Each structure stands twice: as structure tokens, then as C-alpha cells.
Amino acid sequence: MLGAGQEILDTYVAAGQVKIIFWPMTPTGGNSYLAAIAAYCAGQQDALAYWTYHDFLYDHYKELTRADLDYFVDTAVSLNLDEPAFTTCFYSDEAQETITRLDAERMQRGIQHRPTFDVAGNMLFGSQPFAAFDQIIQAALP
Amino acid sequence: MRLILLTTLFICLLLAACAPATRPTPPPPTVPATATAVPQPTLQPTTPPTLQPTTQPIIPAGQNPDGTFYRGAPDAPVTLLEYSDFL
Numbered sequence: 001m002l003g004a005g006q007e008i009l010d011t012y013v014a015a016g017q018v019k020i021i022f023w024p025m026t027p028t029g030g031n032s033y034l035a036a037i038a039a040y041c042a043g044q045q046d047a048l049a050y051w052t053y054h055d056f057l058y059d060h061y062k063e064l065t066r067a068d069l070d071y072f073v074d075t076a077v078s079l080n081l082d083e084p085a086f087t088t089c090f091y092s093d094e095a096q097e098t099i100t101r102l103d104a105e106r107m108q109r110g111i112q113h114r115p116t117f118d119v120a121g122n123m124l125f126g127s128q129p130f131a132a133f134d135q136i137i138q139a140a141l142p
Numbered sequence: 143m144r145l146i147l148l149t150t151l152f153i154c155l156l157l158a159a160c161a162p163a164t165r166p167t168p169p170p171p172t173v174p175a176t177a178t179a180v181p182q183p184t185l186q187p188t189t190p191p192t193l194q195p196t197t198q199p200i201i202p203a204g205q206n207p208d209g210t211f212y213r214g215a216p217d218a219p220v221t222l223l224e225y226s227d228f229l
Binding site: 008009012013014016017018019020021022023024025026027028031032035036039040043047048050051054057058061064065098101102105106111114115116117118119120133137140141142 | 200201203204205206208209210211212213214215216218219220221222223224225226227228229
């Protein structure tokens with residue numbers, strides 16, 4: 001969501017009017033897939049930690065193409081997550097299967113463009129300015 | 143009399159020596175204060191959350207039955223679903 005994300009959080013999410021769901025796409029596999037698993041495993045410890053990990057990855061996306069497995073574990077440690085629990089989850093079939101299933105479901109829904117937004121049933125393709133979200137949210141609010 | 147003078151002098155020296163040692167503590171709080179304006183943790187995401195409750199409300203978060211995660215009020219009237227990756 002990049003730039004618009006913080007404004008949406010401040011304006012609508014903090015006010016209880018909008019709920020954001022992140023659906024991980026992993027079309028390129030590799031570190032895209034590992035990052036999604038890592039965030040998922042952070043979330044298995046605490047749902048708030050999912051978003052802390054998510055935000056960290058967004059802030060450090062330039063490092064992700066060259067990241068190795070340790071990078072994701074080290075990130076978990078730096079965010080004060082439980083390392084053994086994180087590692088167990090990170091290498092688990094359950095975490096990998098969840099991310100694989102979500103990506104398969106995403107394809108079944110015909111979502112190909114990264115990112116794609118579904119705002120109260122209105123589809124937006126590609127990064128959008130806050131105004132684009134704002135307009136749809138205003139119209140959708142009761 | 144001399145003893146009193148010496149004792150007083152000693153106490154004065156002691157106070158003078160101790161005073162500066164207690165002074166340098168105030169600066170640290172001003173450093174994180176700037177961090178609250180831009181909530182982008184670099185490698186220490188634990189410090190901003192502890193300092194922010196007064197300025198930024200803690201947004202609830204949870205996991206959906208399908209395995210995805212949300213942030214915001216569970217019963218918020220509008221849902222924004224973002225399909226994306228981290229790279």
C-alpha cells in the first residue's frame with residue numbers, strides 16, 4: 001500500500017471504520033514465499049507481531065531479494081519474537097501449506113496484478129494514492 | 143570549630159562532586175520523542191510501541207480463519223483487502 005497505507009491507518013483504521021486484511025501473493029516463489037511464511041510465523045506468536053513483521057519487511061524490501069533464511073530468523077529475533085517457536089513454525093509444513101493455499105486461492109479469484117486492492121467490493125489495481133482509497137471508503141461507509 | 147569547618151567543607155565538596163553525576167540523565171527521552179512522529183522502526187521495533195500509546199492508539203489485530211491477518215476493529219464497516227507480496 002506504500003504511501004497511502006499510513007494515511008489510511010491514521011484516518012480510518014484507528015477510528016474503527018476500516019479493517020485491513022493482507023493476503024500474501026507469492027507468484028515468484030523464492031524470497032517472496034519465505035517472507036510470507038516468516039510474517040505468518042510472526043503472527044502465530046501474536047497477531048500484532050504479524051503487522052510488526054509485515055511493516056519491517058515493507059520498510060526493508062530492498063534487502064529481501066538478497067536475504068537468506070537467517071535474515072528472516074534474525075528479523076524475528078530483532079523484533080523480540082521467540083526464536084525457537086519462530087524457527088519451528090518457519091520450517092513447518094503447516095506454515096508452508098497455508099501460504100501455498102492462500103496463493104492458490106488468490107489465483108482462483110483471478111487476482112494477478114500486484115498489488116490488487118478490494119475495497120468493499122471495489123477493485124483497484126496497482127499502487128494508489130490515498131485519494132483513490134478515500135473516495136471509495138467514504139462512499140462505502142454507512 | 144575547625145572540625146565543623148572541615149566537615150562543612152567536606153560536605154560541600156561531596157555535593158559538588160555528586161551534582162554533575164545526576165544531571166546527564168534527562169536527554170534520552172528527547173531522542174525517542176522524534177521517533178513517535180515517524181513510526182518506522184529500523185531494527186528496534188520494540189521501542190516505538192512503548193512510547194506511542196499516548197499519541198497513537200493501539201490498533202487491534204487478529205487472524206482470520208483462512209490464515210490471513212487483519213488490523214483494525216474486527217467489526218469495522220469497511221474491509222480493505224490487499225493482495226500483495228513483500229518484494
